[in-house]
Amino acid sequence: MYRQLATPRSELGQGGWNRAVPDVARSGQLDQLIALEEIGIRLHFSRIHEIYGQGEGCGFWYKVVSGTVRVCKLLADGRRQIVEFCFSGDSFGLERGGERSFSAEALSDVILMRYSRTATERLNDENPAVARRLHDMTLKSLAAAQDRLLLLGRMTACERVASFLLELSERNDGEQRVELPMSRCDIGDYLGLTIETVCRVLSDLKRRGVIAVHSHHIELLDRPALEAIAED
Amino acid sequence: MYRQLATPRSELGQGGWNRAVPDVARSGQLDQLIALEEIGIRLHFSRIHEIYGQGEGCGFWYKVVSGTVRVCKLLADGRRQIVEFCFSGDSFGLERGGERSFSAEALSDVILMRYSRTATERLNDENPAVARRLHDMTLKSLAAAQDRLLLLGRMTACERVASFLLELSERNDGEQRVELPMSRCDIGDYLGLTIETVCRVLSDLKRRGVIAVHSHHIELLDRPALEAIAED
DNA sequence: CGCCAGTTTGACCAAGATCAACGCAAGTGG
DNA sequence: CCACTTGCGTTGATCTTGGTCAAACTGGCG
Numbered sequence: 001m002y003r004q005l006a007t008p009r010s011e012l013g014q015g016g017w018n019r020a021v022p023d024v025a026r027s028g029q030l031d032q033l034i035a036l037e038e039i040g041i042r043l044h045f046s047r048i049h050e051i052y053g054q055g056e057g058c059g060f061w062y063k064v065v066s067g068t069v070r071v072c073k074l075l076a077d078g079r080r081q082i083v084e085f086c087f088s089g090d091s092f093g094l095e096r097g098g099e100r101s102f103s104a105e106a107l108s109d110v111i112l113m114r115y116s117r118t119a120t121e122r123l124n125d126e127n128p129a130v131a132r133r134l135h136d137m138t139l140k141s142l143a144a145a146q147d148r149l150l151l152l153g154r155m156t157a158c159e160r161v162a163s164f165l166l167e168l169s170e171r172n173d174g175e176q177r178v179e180l181p182m183s184r185c186d187i188g189d190y191l192g193l194t195i196e197t198v199c200r201v202l203s204d205l206k207r208r209g210v211i212a213v214h215s216h217h218i219e220l221l222d223r224p225a226l227e228a229i230a231e232d
Numbered sequence: 233m234y235r236q237l238a239t240p241r242s243e244l245g246q247g248g249w250n251r252a253v254p255d256v257a258r259s260g261q262l263d264q265l266i267a268l269e270e271i272g273i274r275l276h277f278s279r280i281h282e283i284y285g286q287g288e289g290c291g292f293w294y295k296v297v298s299g300t301v302r303v304c305k306l307l308a309d310g311r312r313q314i315v316e317f318c319f320s321g322d323s324f325g326l327e328r329g330g331e332r333s334f335s336a337e338a339l340s341d342v343i344l345m346r347y348s349r350t351a352t353e354r355l356n357d358e359n360p361a362v363a364r365r366l367h368d369m370t371l372k373s374l375a376a377a378q379d380r381l382l383l384l385g386r387m388t389a390c391e392r393v394a395s396f397l398l399e400l401s402e403r404n405d406g407e408q409r410v411e412l413p414m415s416r417c418d419i420g421d422y423l424g425l426t427i428e429t430v431c432r433v434l435s436d437l438k439r440r441g442v443i444a445v446h447s448h449h450i451e452l453l454d455r456p457a458l459e460a461i462a463e464d
Numbered sequence: 465c466g467c468c469a470g471t472t473t474g475a476c477c478a479a480g481a482t483c484a485a486c487g488c489a490a491g492t493g494g
Numbered sequence: 495c496c497a498c499t500t501g502c503g504t505t506g507a508t509c510t511t512g513g514t515c516a517a518a519c520t521g522g523c524g
Contacts, residue, residue: 073382075463081382096371102378124367125360132356135367139328142370145377146334150305150313152384153424157480184503192385197480199504215489215503231307389512416471429512431472447471447521465524472519482509492499 035130039119045106052093053103059117061094067110068181072189073102082190084144085182087171091137108181152192155231160191161201162230165211169220178218205229267362271351277338284325285335291349293326299342300413304421305334314422316376317414319403323369340413384424387463392423393433394462397443401452410450437461 042065045051051062051069062069069086071093083102086092093104094117124131151160164187168178180187188195202218205211210226212219220226274297277283283294286306294301301318303325315334318324325336326349356363383392396419400410412419420427434450437443442458444451452458 073378075382075386077463079386081385083378083381094371096368096375101375121364124363128357128360128363131360131363131367132353135356135363135370136328138367138370138374139326142374142377143328143333145374145381146305146315149315149377149380149384150307152381153313153421154307154311189385194481195503196482196505200480203504231309426513427471428473428514432512435472467524468520468522470520470522472517474517475515477512477514479511479513480509481511483507485504485506487504488502490500490502492497494495494497 035123035127036115036120036133037113039123040113040115043112043114045110045112047106047109049106051104051106051110051112052100054100056100057098058093058095058100060114061091061117061120062104062115063091063113064088065111065113068107069104069110069112070107070182070186070190071102071104080189081192082186084141085186085190091141094134094138107186157191157193157197157201158204159230160193161187161198161205162226164191165218165220166223166226166230169223176220176223178220180216180218267355267359268347268352269345271355272345272347275344275346277342277344279338279340281338283336283338283342283344284332286332288332289330290325290327290332292346293323293349293352294336294347295323295345296320297343297345300339301336301342301344302339302414302418302422303334303336312421313424314418316373317418317422323373326366326370339418389423389425389429390433390436391462392425393419393430393437394458396423397450397452398455398458398462401455408452408455410452412448412450 040063045067052058052060054074064086066088069090069092070082071084071086072080072082074080084090084092085107093100095101120130120134124134151163155163165178168180169175172178182190184195184198187193188198191198193201202211202213205226206213208225210220210222210229212221272295277299283301284290284292296318298320301322301324302314303316303318304312304314306312316322316324317339325332327333352362352366356366383395387395397410400412401407404410414422416427416430419425420430423430425433434443434445437458438445440457442452442454442461444453
């Protein structure tokens with residue numbers, strides 16, 4: 001299912017970083033990073049391969065070094081909700097309890113750091129700075145999930161797509177050009193829409209001159225208009 | 233806006249607890265609780281009053297002693313999403329960053345413990361057991377929020393209502409009788425539905441003999457049927 | 465008893481889902 | 495090198511779920 005590269009000590013910060021990661025580098029709290037790195041293993045997963053599945057044990061959590069990961073939940077009849085997309089610098093897979101309630105898959109070829117939960121807990125107890133950092137990471141995920149409750153519960157298709165594009169842009173330093181490493185279907189499953197609705201909304205925004213659509217990237221031609229649509 | 237009762241050391245465990253709280257009592261980790269209690273203040277809020285608002289500073293977090301709280305987010309045009317209902321034993325209001333992105337209101341008369349964030353952080357650094365406990369609490373909220381993404385993104389009105397009733401029942405030790413301290417409108421704003429749809433679904437479930445509806449409580453007459461509807 | 469807020473029900477409407485056809489680009493194999 | 499396949503993306507026609515608007519009902523309370 002995956003190749004494990006023999007790199008017990010990670011090469012965090014040495015390469016493979018793109019523009020989206022600076023919040024780790026910026027923090028400057030290298031001692032914590034080093035403590036964490038010591039217990040991390042570098043892994044490689046290729047496109048579409050499963051990193052973990054619903055129901056497996058959750059003895060590990062991960063951080064994306066490069067590439068994109070989708071974390072999702074399935075219903076028995078095949079309906080799917082993507083809980084989050086993880087880009088480089090993002091963490092995922094830290095769960096309570098014994099069983100994973102989500103699955104995670106590589107959307108592109110992906111390099112990950114994998115951390116053992118028990119080792120992390122030991123480190124947490126020894127080093128308050130690490131504990132603070134991890135708690136902060138969890139609070140960040142919580143805020144993101146709660147923001148998406150509003151999007152899924154109360155926003156129109158058009159508002160959802162506009163918010164999505166702005167979110168992707170912001171995660172990439174506000175670049176006008178937004179890469180879409182995921183399929184239209186993934187976008188639909190992230191936004192609670194069908195693939196057809198996603199397409200129609202994108203076409204509509206294109207017709208109105210707000211964006212330019214290319215199949216795996218989009219240009220934000222009129223960001224203020226997009227922000228007005230997204231209501232922020 | 234609120235009355236602050238002069239009770240610097242809480243009466244946790246002495247009274248005002250209903251059946252929904254045992255996970256705190258059960259944990260038996262009293263030293264941590266005592267350490268936390270030392271920095272907590274007991275407060276009282278009356279029905280409909282705001283505990284904090286969107287945009288305020290977030291120097292505190294809270295734990296419900298008795299009563300019910302709703303945590304919600306508003307859009308400019310008045311659309312509202314309730315992010316969570318908090319019953320006794322639940323914590324809320326722990327956020328990163330400087331500004332609250334949600335507001336919290338008392339749904340009924342409510343007794344809360346309020347904890348200072350800075351004091352909590354100090355305690356976290358000194359006492360790993362407290363840090364673990366708080367991190368666990370945040371992970372629990374995260375799991376709950378992520379589960380609701382699936383509900384809001386991919387479930388039908390009927391499935392949402394059925395899940396909601398089962399969730400309330402489970403939080404109350406699986407009782408057949410489910411109390412509804414919130415209005416139909418609150419339920420709608422929690423489930424991403426209108427009040428009319430909530431009513432219609434409840435009436436439909438009543439007609440099918442699955443539940444008995446009384447305006448502020450509901451009886452689960454046929455739990456297996458409800459579970460089948462909720463897809464679990 | 466009558467008021468009023470909250471709830472329920474009905475008639476109608478619209479956003480988005482479903483179903484179906486078509487386009488298009490990247491393989492694949494002859 | 496070119497027909498053929500395959501997988502994704504786009505578009506159109508139609509349908510359905512749940513939203514909107516409006517009216518009636520209910521129960522708690524002065």
